[in-house]
Amino acid sequence: MYLFEQRIPAPNIQQQKLWEMRHSKQSHCPEWDDRRSWDQRKHSSSRKRRRRSHSSGQESKHYKPSRISESHYLDDRAINERDHHDRRYVEEYRNDFCEVYDHRHYHRDYEKSHHHHYSKSSGRSRKSSHKRKHKRHHCSSHQSHSKSHRRKRSRSVEDDEEGHLICESGDVLRARYEIVATLGEGAFGKVVECIDHDMRGMHVAVKIVKNVGRYREAARSEIQVLEHLNNMDPSSNFRCVQMLEWFDHHGHVCIVFELLGLSTYDFIKENSFLPFHINDIRNMAYQICQSINFLHHNKLTHTDLKPENILFVESDYIVKYNAKMKRDERTLKNTDIKVVDFGSATFDDEHHSTLVSTRHYRAPEVILALGWSQPCDVWSIGCILIEYYLGFTVFQTHDSKEHLAMMERILGPLPTHMIKKSRKHYFHHDQLDWDEHSSAGRYVRRRCKPLKEFMHCQDTDHQSLFDLVRRMLEYDPAKRITLDEALQHPFFDPLNK
Helix, strand or coil, X not given: CCCCXXXXXXXXXXXXXXXXXXXXXXXXXXXHCCHXXXXXXXXXXXXXCCCCCCCCCCCCCECCCCCCEXXXXXXXXXXXXXXXXXXXXXXXXXXXXXEXXXXXXXXXXXXXXXXXXXXXXXXXXXXXXXXXXXXXXXXXXXXXXXXXXXXXXXXXXXXXXCCCECCCXXXXXXXXXXXXXXEEEECCEEEEEEEEXXXXXXXXXXXXXXXXXXXXXXXXXXXXXXXXXXXXXXXXXXCECCEEEEEEECCEEEEEEECCCCEHHHHXXXXXXXXXXXXXXXHHHHHHXXXXXXXXXXXXXXXXXXXXXXXXXXXXXXXXXXXXXXXXXXXECCCCEEEXXXXXXXXXXXXXXXXXXXXXXXXXXXXXXXXXXXXXXXXXHHHHHHHHHHCCCCCCCCCHHHHHHHHHHHHCCCCHHHHHHCCCXXXXXXXXXXXXXXXXXXXXXXXXXXXXXXXXXXXXXXXXXHHHHHHHCCCCCCCCCCHHHHXXXXXXXXXXX
């Protein structure tokens, strides 16, 4: 069981390694020598940061994330409602991961438009990572696929025609990081597992960004946020993934991360979409709330929270037979998590894109284009917790009006003042313009029901969890529970005591 403590614990050996690495000398790209100008723009509201598309407006297909949740590294979903054309590419950078969905269990519709995604975990525990090498997309296979499309830059370094670095197991980056395997790949670039020979063979995840200007610029934005978080929480007490360093490799921005385990989505998927036990949900929820509350207190909104972007520190498990389900199920040994993918994190004083968040975790104020701030993260956490409890998302849709119809079916009518304020054409006479007798209407009725009817049982723990989720899924962001308040909710009493 993991409990967040307010005091800073004495650093262990692993933390000391991370501390040494983070303070090691970085190698700079010549074009970035003037990093002062970078920092001057850091909090500028004019800086163009893209909106998450890990599912933003239109969802597209997914490919299975073998292990890196880069959403850390991303999710795809591009947005045709995007209001700034020149922000489009940063959007692509963040939302590049396409995962394969098993439609019988968990069909996430991706709105068709861009399809760039990247894998979703900052890695997987070393043990489990070697178990599934056969499932990964290896750099070497990518190399053979793009052989005829190479753009040669030097005798030993080549890109394919899209700007991806061509690499394979055994290649070494910066005379230090030996590539072991590819963890994920998308439009932004790829993530590889490496052995760090300067840190006694520690395994790390290295994100190799395409040698393309727009993706390099997007990487700069992500690095700024990661550096800020590292400075504010050097010991990672608040569970944000740690960037160990960044460097330039022949025009490719490379960001080095600690290697983590499976994403919570991948764990559910590989566990036949069985839900987590309620005590595990409590431990994970507490850590997520503490981590995102840390961001909020530092004037940041994550904007793309989802199970893919919550990674286990280690995803080792034991297998037990579930007599009720009549099948084996995996039980985690350790529920410690970390939050990843800060490429779309937005400071309070920065430009706020109209559309943010992956579709299924998108708050109503975002759908209605009413503006958003930190409460949109709280809504996303509420959606995540109910998904942990059920094993599937309740808002299974790719259409905004259908999404609102699902909300009303589960949570009751939308507030009139939000309807009146919205300029979206989803309403008629202050009511959602929705035909319950259409095929879509029947789908919503069949799939959705009032929130409390999803409860498996009526004991205190379950009732307390659903009370917390209901407060997180409050339509009006001004009335939605804050994370300071959530951490004091009775659901967490067993941990707080």
